[in-house]
Amino acid sequence: MVGGQGLRVQRSTPLHEPQTEFVPDIGRNREETQSEIALGFGDNCRAEFHGETVADIPETQQPYADLSPDRILDSLEGVGFACDGRIIALNSYENRVYQLGQEDGGFVVAKFYRPGRWSDEGIGEEHRFALELVEGELPIVPPVAVDGETLHHHAGHRFAVYPRQGGRWPELGRDEDWEMLGRFIGRIHAIGATGVFAHRQSISIKRMGREASHFVLLCDWMPPHLVQSYHAIVDRLLAAVDEAFERAEPFPRLRIHGDCHFGNVLWTDDGPHFVDLDDCVTGPAVQDLWLFLSGEREERSLQLQRLLRGYRQFHDFDYRELHLIEALRTLRMINYTAWIARRWEDPAFPKAFPWFVETKYWEEHVLALKEQAAALAEPGREGL
Known part of the structure; x- marks a missing residue:
């Protein structure tokens, strides 16, 4: 969740999907380069293939078709974030992740969860685990709690808000x-x-x-x-x-x-x-x-x-x-x-x-x- 320069958009302007093409490598000899894309063990299996807990909401074929700039901004403003209209779609396919400019000049990152992948309880466990790690003084980027809640709902979408965390690719030269x-x-x-x-x-x-x-x-x-x-x-x-x-x-x-x-x-x-x-x-x-x-x-x-x-x-x-x-x-x-x-x-x-x-x-x-x-x-x- 690395931020960049903001682009101010009108509420009626459609947001394009992330344009960065990523061809993943899962071999032994090259490093993986994806940031938010979920290649691993949490990706959803449809209900007919396993009995583990997933969300009660049915999984739709185009789950983000109605996630317009209007809806994104309304979602965050509804839980108290004063957005200034700058929105950047970050590199994410499993969920939708956006960096949003704030009126105070700062930024937050909003993750809109894929419908049908996790239950609210499963997302709650993710958030509580992150907060446990933060309490243990670990450098985890946790969701922001608003009135004690970290998972929010708006117009059929579930989302969480995170502080923007800067940083660089780990070189590990020493x-x-x-x-x-x-x-x-x-x-x-x-x-x-x-x-x-x-x-x-x-x-x-x-x-x-x-x-x-x-x-x-x-x-x-x-x-x-x-x-x-x-x-x-x-x-x-x-x-x-x-x-x-x-x-x-x-x-x-x-x-x-x-x-x-x-x-x-x-x-x-x-x-x-x-x-x-x-x-x-x-x-x-x-x-x-x-x-x-x-x-x-x-x-x-x-x-x-x-x-x-x-x-x-x-x-x-x-x-x-x-x-x-x-x-x-x-x-x-x-x-x-x-x-x-x-x-x-x-x-x-x-x-x-x-x-x-x-x-x-x-x-x-x-x-x-x-x-x-x-x-x-x-x-x-x-x-x-």
Whole structure:
């Protein structure tokens, strides 16, 4: 949620979708660059595929069609924010996120939640977790409470308001930067381990692997000549993922950030600030660590060692969880494709991901899954 210069718009002016094209990389050798986009484990599965808690509001195909500048400004003014008309649409597809200028010259950031994704109770747990972390003096960007409430409703939309947080991309050029990042993640997990989520999802092979791949096969996007190959490689991968989880058991499940990567960390002279708890879930600690690792195996091993040196100062780490890194990467790869397919009727998605309908994308996706099978099968790899 990084702000920029404001553009004053008339209330009748339509807001364009974010224009930044992002082609995500979920491989081992490049850093992820998305900021607010939800690629991970919190994305919605439709009700017929799982029984976890989602919102009572039905999920519409174009959930933001009526979210005009008028409605955005009225929403914030209705809870006491004096907006001056400046609105910037920030890079977000799962939700809609806007930076709004205030009459005092400052800015706030408003997140409008996707209808049908989370229940009010689930969003409330996200907000309470953020506030718990702030109470623990962690650098989390929390929602602003108005009359004790952090989730607001207006004209059928649910939204939260956040302070604008500046910062830069984390470079982590020094060992001490990696250790500092690890310390903060360890502190997040130390607090996360003190409570449980009742209304949020858990990292699940069934939801993120089997149900996600089933949804992909039900859609018409995959070229027919790839269907059999996709089905076969996914079956093989998920069997290996099952085995990886069995090797790691028993490992603790706790409340985690869920989508902890460079794009959700803003670095300042005082260290990191964590943003976007929208994907917070129950899961293994290593999920909040492995997305920071990149490069060749030796380099990734050194990065993890540095992270864990800081992490273990505040929270224990079960090294059996290293068996989960490639398994979690596999689930993320499968789940990501299903996420785009589920959201395709939202006009923002064809604009952002036009390559999704191209045969080349699906050929490369199946090839990447086959390469991932080799990574899972490599003995002694342990995710590094």
